[in-house]
Amino acid sequence: MTTIVTDNCKSCRFTDCVTVCPVACFHFDDEMLYIDPDVCIDCSACIPECPVQAIFEDDDIVAEGKEEWIAINAERAPDLPVCDEQMDPLPGAEERKTELGF
Amino acid sequence: MAQLGSEQNPLRVAIVGSGPSGFYAAEALIKSDIDIKVDMLERLPSPYGLVRSGVAPDHPKLKQAILLYDKIAQSPEFNLIANITVGKDISVDELRDSHHAIIFTCGAESDRRLGIPGEDLAGSYTATEFVAWYNGHPDYRDRQFDLSNEVAVIIGQGNVAADVARILSKTVDELKHTDIAEHALDVLAESKIKDIYVIGRRGPAQAKFTPKELREFGELEHCDAVVDSTELELNKASHIELEEKSNIGSKKIYDLFQKYSSRAISGPASSRKARRCHFQFLRSPVELLGDSKLERVRIEHNQLSGDPFKQSARGSGKFYELETGILFRSIGYRGIPMQGVPFHDGWGVFPNDDGRITENDEIVPQFYTAGWIKRGPSGIIGTNRACSVATVNSLLADLDTLDSGDQKAGAETLYSLLDSRNVRYINYQEWKSIDATEVERGQAKGKPREKITYVKEMLELLN
Numbered sequence A: 001m002t003t004i005v006t007d008n009c010k011s012c013r014f015t016d017c018v019t020v021c022p023v024a025c026f027h028f029d030d031e032m033l034y035i036d037p038d039v040c041i042d043c044s045a046c047i048p049e050c051p052v053q054a055i056f057e058d059d060d061i062v063a064e065g066k067e068e069w070i071a072i073n074a075e076r077a078p079d080l081p082v083c084d085e086q087m088d089p090l091p092g093a094e095e096r097k098t099e100l101g102f
Numbered sequence B: 001m002a003q004l005g006s007e008q009n010p011l012r013v014a015i016v017g018s019g020p021s022g023f024y025a026a027e028a029l030i031k032s033d034i035d036i037k038v039d040m041l042e043r044l045p046s047p048y049g050l051v052r053s054g055v056a057p058d059h060p061k062l063k064q065a066i067l068l069y070d071k072i073a074q075s076p077e078f079n080l081i082a083n084i085t086v087g088k089d090i091s092v093d094e095l096r097d098s099h100h101a102i103i104f105t106c107g108a109e110s111d112r113r114l115g116i117p118g119e120d121l122a123g124s125y126t127a128t129e130f131v132a133w134y135n136g137h138p139d140y141r142d143r144q145f146d147l148s149n150e151v152a153v154i155i156g157q158g159n160v161a162a163d164v165a166r167i168l169s170k171t172v173d174e175l176k177h178t179d180i181a182e183h184a185l186d187v188l189a190e191s192k193i194k195d196i197y198v199i200g201r202r203g204p205a206q207a208k209f210t211p212k213e214l215r216e217f218g219e220l221e222h223c224d225a226v227v228d229s230t231e232l233e234l235n236k237a238s239h240i241e242l243e244e245k246s247n248i249g250s251k252k253i254y255d256l257f258q259k260y261s262s263r264a265i266s267g268p269a270s271s272r273k274a275r276r277c278h279f280q281f282l283r284s285p286v287e288l289l290g291d292s293k294l295e296r297v298r299i300e301h302n303q304l305s306g307d308p309f310k311q312s313a314r315g316s317g318k319f320y321e322l323e324t325g326i327l328f329r330s331i332g333y334r335g336i337p338m339q340g341v342p343f344h345d346g347w348g349v350f351p352n353d354d355g356r357i358t359e360n361d362e363i364v365p366q367f368y369t370a371g372w373i374k375r376g377p378s379g380i381i382g383t384n385r386a387c388s389v390a391t392v393n394s395l396l397a398d399l400d401t402l403d404s405g406d407q408k409a410g411a412e413t414l415y416s417l418l419d420s421r422n423v424r425y426i427n428y429q430e431w432k433s434i435d436a437t438e439v440e441r442g443q444a445k446g447k448p449r450e451k452i453t454y455v456k457e458m459l460e461l462l463n
């Protein structure tokens, strides 16, 4: 069981999700966020916070056809810096949100 | 006089309550760039609030939030004073003298009532007391629950109701390797419950479960989730609600109900599980009946009316009775007033403006609040983090007004008061030694820990 950030987060990086993470397990690069599965406690707090529905539980991720993101989160997160405070969204984030239909 | 927030004159903050909101407030204070001393006061010998005494024993991963709280507690700025009830062992006025600011994070420890006849009959319980009992909370250690009837009823369709239903649905074999209290396991082992009715006031589109909690009911070893398909017919407003893209959580829940309703439970008896958990909608209990103890619940069917997302349930005038011996009310928590602190009786919270406690809309100096007692009992562990950070931001913005001009002695003042009152307080290191004993006792039984459920026994361990 794990919780995963997927490609909807790309080039938008609203960080509403990190403010409610009880264990600070989000990490970030220039593009998006990733969840460290070894630290995440699968509380689901972040899922409804994301304005572009980028975060999934692994039960749902198969139905979404985004299984590859399980490994991507696990590989990238541990080496990246932690994001535990809200950051400014990336430039163009609002446009991307509209483009994604939210 | 050195500036407030400097090394010579650190900002001294007392935090009342050691649940998630207390720890996240401590974390935010410690992270700030001024010098801080945090004293956290907790009425029990054990910290962590509802993460220890609320979160279900069969959800061990969630309890790992404690790893972070433990890290916060190891900071040099942090100090725990446990086994102290604020308002009894120490007054809030005394805290005002000893500290520059007080953050109340004491949670919502009482229940909302149904307000119907028979509510206090034997056999009618609150979810709070049952949850606290199976989680080994000392205040509830000696409660008795009679599980000898085959039918149990749970009123409410949120995650606490789901926890209660799941604990009743599981066999002792499924629970014995969790940190559930031994006394509860012994009683659950004798449970005769076969049918559990989880009853909601509104419809399947408005149930407040999280998809994850509801999904577990489809995977139980010895219990079938049962939903009658006729109950899943939606009115127009509910259809609109489920089509709304941002309401994806409710859609997932509805889909799960549909999945449960389509599972054949009418097949050969051999393929059916020993217990059944029935999810039922649009019903409200109107009276609990029985001579000396609960025997029947009188239930009214409801109808929804109103615009999408604003629908309310109203009685339809159609009633029936359900035979049962045990009922749990799980319709929400409320805070308890504290001597010397303003209280909003209608909402059951400490009234506040961005975390600053107010009285008749005026800000009360030095008093702040976060967590369930600030917002009301909604939101999960992580929700309290954003909430506590917001409160600490308000507090730090008030730094100038918190400077009373004289040094505050912080914990030292409290220790001398407590010593003069012969109150045995517990520090974090002492708690860790109790913790180690619990883990050790658990190991022998293949459990993560065996909780010590009497305060007296915890104190004896330390002496």
Ligand SMILES: Cc1cc2nc3c(=O)[nH]c(=O)nc-3n(C[C@H](O)[C@H](O)[C@H](O)COP(=O)(O)OP(=O)(O)OC[C@H]3O[C@@H](n4cnc5c(N)ncnc54)[C@H](O)[C@@H]3O)c2cc1C
Pocket: A043, B016, B017, B018, B019, B020, B021, B022, B041, B042, B043, B044, B047, B048, B049, B050, B051, B054, B055, B056, B059, B062, B084, B085, B086, B087, B105, B106, B107, B108, B109, B131, B159, B160, B163, B338, B370, B371, B372, B373, B378, B379, B380, B381, B382, B384
């Ligand atoms: C049954 C149940 C199950 C839950 N399950 C989940 C879950 O699965 N996942 C999830 O994310 N969230 C869950 N939650 C929600 C989560 O527990 C709460 O959001 C969170 O605990 C609220 O934090 P808090 O700090 O405001 O209050 P609490 O955790 O209640 O902490 C308050 C603390 O204050 C102390 N206190 C009270 N009065 C005084 C006083 N006068 N003096 C000193 N100390 C005092 C109390 O002893 C307690 O330790 C659950 C809640 C319940 C009730």
Ligand code: SF4
Pocket: A005, A008, A009, A010, A012, A013, A014, A015, A016, A017, A018, A032, A033, A049, A050, A051, A052, A053, A054, A055
């Ligand atoms: S809220 Fe969603 S889009 Fe924003 S950073 Fe988090 S996962 Fe990415």
Ligand code: SF4
Pocket: A003, A020, A021, A022, A023, A024, A025, A026, A035, A039, A040, A041, A042, A043, A044, A045, A046, A047, B382
């Ligand atoms: S599921 Fe919970 S612990 Fe995991 S990333 Fe989301 S908020 Fe953090």
